[in-house]
Amino acid sequence: MCRNGDIMIVRKPHYYDEFRCTASKCSDNCCRGGWLIELDKKTEDYYRSLGGSIGRRITDSLITDEDGDTCFRLADGQCPHLDAEGLCSICVSLGEEHMGVVCREFPRYSLTYVQNGTEVTEHGVGLACEAAEALILFDEGKLCITDTGTEETEEAGEQNNCEEADTCEKIGDSEETDAGMLLAARADIINILEDRTRPVKSRISDVLEYAVSLQEKINEEPEEYELETSGDAADNCILLFDIYDGLEQLNSSWEEWSSLVRQTIFEEDGFMKLTDELCSIIPDYELLMENLMKYFIFRYYMKAVWDCNQLDKVKFAAACCLIIRQMLAALAGKQNGGVTREDIIKLVRVFSRQVEYSEDNVEAVCEEFLFGDELSAGNLRNMF
Ligand code: SF4
Secondary structure: OOOOOOEEEEEEEOOHHHOOOOHHHOOOOHHHOOOOEEOOHHHHHHHHHHOHHHHHHHHHOEEEOOOOOEEEOOEOOEOOOEOOOOOEHHHHHHOHHHOOHHHHHOOEEEEEEEEOOEEEEEEEEOOOOHHHHHHHOOOOOOOOEEEEEEEOOHHHHHHOOOEEOOOOOOOOOOHHHHHHHHHHHHHHHHHHHOOOOOOHHHHHHHHHHHHHHHHHHHHOOOOOOOOOOOOOHHHHHHHHHHHHHOOOOOOOOHHHHHHHHHHHHHOOOHHHHHHHHHHHHOOOHHHHHHHHHHHHHHHHHHHHHHHOOHHHHHHHHHHHHHHHHHHHHHHHHHOOOOOOHHHHHHHHHHHHHHHOOOHHHHHHHHHHHHHOHHHOHHHHHHHO
16 A cells, blocks of 8 residues: 555546535434444544543543444434534534544545556545435536546545455456456446437446456356346345345335335336336436446446456446335335425435445345346346
8 A cells, every 4th residue: 555655546526526515504414314423543532632521522422332333322313413503513613623534524435446556546425415416416417537646645544534455366467457457347337328329228238238248257257147037027126125125224214115115016017117107207317327327336336356246336236226216116106206306315315324324235235146146137137
């Protein structure tokens, strides 16, 4: 990894720098997300060194969760430091620089890997925040990813709340080859997704096929069952929901959504009827699906530098789009068709908070793709 003074590349999508937290104007403040908010050691030490009433107020609110991490104890499902105006009282009294890393960074995420001997950190903003969703979901432009060279300093290194990629020995002869090959493939996939001369379902289908073919080259053996189809699309969709339902519950409204979707799928012709009608019911459905796929691909595809399995990242992206699509279908059924952009933003946020903010949840879904033939790329393609 980089030493002090080395050059590193910061890579980000065009919308990243446009993100602004709307704080007290936010309708679904992340501090009310119902999740335990983790505190990093450096900030915890600072709070414990403070003393006085503010130091006591903060340290009295700290607990240790089941993984041994220090977190803020929730009060009525929200962070105890959220004030009546919807602002963080720690930020107001001590300044943003004294907020914990998780609080300061949300909804930003980052991923670090090595490309041609240079450390690259990719940054993005996630769909668990309405301000970020507004930037991502209905953006009509193409995804523009920019690189900036920065000098690594000790401080920047310390502040990086990122994941570091291991060498993937199976692909090529060095990790540089791996990252370069995966980056070229990610660009190809995004190009396929942005070909608006064709329906989005055909584009997603082509992306799945592309990923199967690339995985065959990487593994140097055929992915025998991946493009085959089996079973009924509605049954396979229920199976997909079973997997997401089995994840750690991070969002209290997930259960309600899941049961609404199941009712819709089991109604007579519910799955195919609503699926076919969605293009006309949902505002900018094609654009929405394209942007969702691009978001999941940008965020997760490069994680293949760890395990050489880019196919499961593409299948994960397609599965997430399918789950969101079924949530939209269920909502359209419940509201007799009237689905607004605000409804979409709310619903995507429920999904993101349930699935994306636990590394274990994301990994658990990807593992199912490795071992479950029912969720072959062919079956996922068949569900669109
Ligand atoms: S959810 Fe987003 S906009 Fe709302 S308070 Fe959190 S970071 Fe700010």
